[in-house]
Amino acid sequence: MTGMPRLPRFLRPLTRAVTYTRWLHMLVGAFIAFVCGLVYPGFVDLSLAEWALVPLIPVPLLVAAAMVPAMRLAEGLQARVMLFPGPHARVKDGSEDPGIAAAPSTSWSDRGRTAVWMVLRLEVGCAIAFLTGQLMALSLALVGAAAGSPSGADPLIPVAGQHWAYALLVPVAPLVLVLVVAAVGPMMAAAARRLLGPSPKERLAALEERTEQLLERNRIARELHDSIGHALTVAVVQAGAARAAADPEFTERALDAIEETGRAALEDLERVLLVLREAEQPVSSRPALGEADRLFDSARASGAKVDAEVTGPLDQVPGPVSREGYRMLQEALTNVLRHAGAVPVRVRITVERTCLLMDVRSPLPTTAGAVTGGGSGSGLRGIRERAALLGGHARAGQEDGEWQVHVELPLG
Incomplete structure (x- = not known):
């Protein structure tokens, strides 16, 4: 036609x-x-x-x-x-x-x-x-x-x-x-x-608003990656360990750990979705380093032997630093479970007068697909981005025959 x-x-x-x-x-x-x-x-x-x-x-x-x-x-x-x-x-x-x-x-x-x-x-x-x-x-x-x-x-x-x-x-x-x-x-x-x-002033204001929106989107993406990724990693590791052990008592403990981790991930997901829908979810509801024991218990329940040491007053760490530090620690432990499995993990958190130091060490991964080199995964990139936004820095890689994630965050 x-x-x-x-x-x-x-x-x-x-x-x-x-x-x-x-x-x-x-x-x-x-x-x-x-x-x-x-x-x-x-x-x-x-x-x-x-x-x-x-x-x-x-x-x-x-x-x-x-x-x-x-x-x-x-x-x-x-x-x-x-x-x-x-x-x-x-x-x-x-x-x-x-x-x-x-x-x-x-x-x-x-x-x-x-x-x-x-x-x-x-x-x-x-x-x-x-x-x-x-x-x-x-x-x-x-x-x-x-x-x-x-x-x-x-x-x-x-x-x-x-x-x-x-x-x-x-x-x-x-x-x-x-x-x-x-x-x-x-x-x-x-x-x-x-x-x-x-005007130039209005263009600058619009650019700043756009930048804020992009930063917020990146922050939400990191929150979902760290929280949901940690929960899924723990669930996979626990399920695999329970199948290999074939022990009813161990299986019961694994299911409890999966349930607890899944519940925490759902809470994080609901909070993030609330921010996306309308908004003003208080940032104080996000977990902070004072709740790091929850991460250690989750990793231990997955079979990892976590040796944790906290030095200094965590309650005096500023809120943004403490909350972002929690997510960095969560991602570091998740990487250990994902790539190395149930291995010994040494965690040192030190609160100094001007900065927060966090060090996570574990044996080098030996399984196929393990992270090697300088650490280019999205989780490690997220740790670096979080540290940079707070004016600090983070590095990940091999050191002294171990895999290390080291973070330094200013408290000012």
């Missing part, structure tokens, strides 16, 4: 709604000139110099109005709605951000750009209004000449005589008008982007 033939390129603006909303936007910009012109000089028997005053008289008033911060908001909203195509428009950029800041002025630079925009809109609007009036009057004059009766219209381009052939020229004037509007409209949209677009 053959589709309908496409219009010539120069006629396509006739079918786009944005062409006519831009036309209306420019005509509205000339309204204040019309109102001021009624007061002075009036629209009766004007000379050419008096006509030239009509678009100039409102300029001081517009500049004064642009000093009001809310004017930028009003102009921005109008430009967004009328100068740029919406999702329904049949143009390629219908879904793009117009780049117009719909916000009040916050600086003299914003006010100055708003004033330039309002004056530009006035002058272009007056020109389009004049062209609209003249071309519509010409069309009416052509209709009258074709019908053989005067139309009362008095365009600057006179229509001489009367003849039916003038009817063929009637559509020309409206077509020319629409094509002129279609050409001027994109230029006004470009000017609006430049004069009403975000």
Whole structure:
């Protein structure tokens, strides 16, 4: 089935709604000139110099109005709605951000750009209004000449005589008008982007907000990776150990450990989902290093021999450092269980005056797929990212024939 033939390129603006909303936007910009012109000089028997005053008289008033911060908001909203195509428009950029800041002025630079925009809109609007009036009057004059009766219209381009052939020229004037509007409209949209677009300060604020959103998404991803990954690792290790032991008592202990770890993971999952849904979940509900015994017990229940030593007052560690430290310790123990299995693990947590030191050591993995080298897994990368965000650093790798994860976090 053959589709309908496409219009010539120069006629396509006739079918786009944005062409006519831009036309209306420019005509509205000339309204204040019309109102001021009624007061002075009036629209009766004007000379050419008096006509030239009509678009100039409102300029001081517009500049004064642009000093009001809310004017930028009003102009921005109008430009967004009328100068740029919406999702329904049949143009390629219908879904793009117009780049117009719909916000009040916050600086003299914003006010100055708003004033330039309002004056530009006035002058272009007056020109389009004049062209609209003249071309519509010409069309009416052509209709009258074709019908053989005067139309009362008095365009600057006179229509001489009367003849039916003038009817063929009637559509020309409206077509020319629409094509002129279609050409001027994109230029006004470009000017609006430049004069009403975000200031450098607003662009920086938007960039900071975007950065905060990305950081929050990364934090949530790390939370899910560390919590759910730890729970699944413990469950897999426990299930494998229970099958190998074939001991009902050991199996019972393994099921208890899986249940406890799974319950803690579900609590973490619910908290993260609450943050994603709406929000303000208190960060104090996240586990901290004071609850590290829970991690040690979980690892021991999986068969690992955990030798843990905590030196210094953990209760004096700042909340963010303690909570992130807990997640780092959780990921370090998870890596041991995942890659080395039930092996001896030595954990040293030291709280010094200015920093928190955490050291997790275990025998090197010997199974296939073990982590070697500098530690490039996503879990170890997450540990490094957490440490960097707190102004500290972390390293993981082989040292003295052991696998070591070492973390240093400032307490300031």
